[in-house]
Amino acid sequence: MEQINQALERARQEHMRNLKKVANTSLSKKMNNISIAHKKEITYTKTRAIPVQNLREKRIITNQQNSISDAYRILRTQILQRLHEKDWNLLAISSACSGTGKSLTSINLAMSIASEVDTTVLLVDADLRAPSLDQHFGFTAEFGLTDYLLDGKPLDEILVHPEGVPRFVLLPAGKAIENSSEMLSSFKMKNLVDELKHRYPSRIVIFDLPSILNSSDTLAFLPNVDTTLMVVAEGGTKEAHLKRAFELLQGNEVIGTVLNWAYTVDKDHAGLNLKPGWISRIFSKLGKKI
Ligand SMILES: Nc1ncnc2c1ncn2[C@@H]1O[C@H](COP(=O)(O)OP(=O)(O)O)[C@@H](O)[C@H]1O
Numbered sequence: 001m002e003q004i005n006q007a008l009e010r011a012r013q014e015h016m017r018n019l020k021k022v023a024n025t026s027l028s029k030k031m032n033n034i035s036i037a038h039k040k041e042i043t044y045t046k047t048r049a050i051p052v053q054n055l056r057e058k059r060i061i062t063n064q065q066n067s068i069s070d071a072y073r074i075l076r077t078q079i080l081q082r083l084h085e086k087d088w089n090l091l092a093i094s095s096a097c098s099g100t101g102k103s104l105t106s107i108n109l110a111m112s113i114a115s116e117v118d119t120t121v122l123l124v125d126a127d128l129r130a131p132s133l134d135q136h137f138g139f140t141a142e143f144g145l146t147d148y149l150l151d152g153k154p155l156d157e158i159l160v161h162p163e164g165v166p167r168f169v170l171l172p173a174g175k176a177i178e179n180s181s182e183m184l185s186s187f188k189m190k191n192l193v194d195e196l197k198h199r200y201p202s203r204i205v206i207f208d209l210p211s212i213l214n215s216s217d218t219l220a221f222l223p224n225v226d227t228t229l230m231v232v233a234e235g236g237t238k239e240a241h242l243k244r245a246f247e248l249l250q251g252n253e254v255i256g257t258v259l260n261w262a263y264t265v266d267k268d269h270a271g272l273n274l275k276p277g278w279i280s281r282i283f284s285k286l287g288k289k290i
């Protein structure tokens with residue numbers, strides 16, 4: 001009997017030791033995660049803050065409450081739901097032809113996502129022929145993606161974040177280049193996108209791309225991302241162009257379509273076949289101030 005009691009006591013002590021070990025391991029994992037999070041924070045704060053002003057006049061949403069920011073919030077919710085469902089975080093934004101509002105949609109979607117406390121956004125200007133995101137914010141970027149791809153400029157010296165917009169980092173395009181298709185489909189670009197995907201799991205990376213019918217850039221780059229959002233301009237995008245763009249997109253994931261420049265919020269859009277994956281009708285025309 002005594003022996004049995006001793007054996008039980010030994011087993012109990014062994015069990016307690018194991019419990020402590022498990023607790024210590026998960027504590028050290030937690031500490032590790034905290035230090036990783038801390039490191040991430042340091043990397044983030046190393047990005048240069050750029051003063052930006054009068055964003056609303058530039059049609060960029062801030063934290064105002066109105067029907068325009070509500071419409072972007074609806075778009076954000078639909079996009080995030082679809083991305084989370086599939087465990088995706090790389091989103092390309094394109095359109096059939098240019099001038100449909102791709103860049104503005106990229107910016108406002110990114111602004112809206114960044115306003116969610118637990119998600120950060122990296123917005124990449126991947127329109128290397130006609131860079132514009134810095135101009136949309138009202139500044140001229142000194143360096144950009146092309147400096148990283150061509151000259152090996154470190155990203156830390158390129159990334160900027162608009163002052164007063166937390167959780168939002170911008171990778172400008174840099175100087176415009178001619179051979180952008182080769183650049184966008186290069187190994188270096190692929191590796192960069194892979195790194196961006198895995199480095200910050202709670203970060204959504206949005207790529208503002210050129211239109212599909214004007215160059216081969218977008219189709220060359222799309223294999224790098226998880227999915228694409230198409231921007232369509234009401235009264236601007238022609239049915240035949242949209243059809244051709246969707247044909248060219250075959251084999252690539254399309255998360256949905258945004259109708260920009262919509263005349264009214266509730267008017268059903270006549271004529272355009274917006275399949276596949278209709279997402280959101282945005283917006284009543286954005287006025288000068290939104
Ligand atoms: N819904 C809208 N209402 C008003 N202006 C818009 C709207 N969408 C885009 N714009 C403006 O139209 C111009 C072209 O938009 P942009 O996003 O640069 O197009 P893209 O990137 O497709 O060439 C910009 O000046 C932008 O601010």
Ligand SMILES: [Mg+2]
Nearest residue numbers: 102103127132
């Ligand atoms: Mg653009």
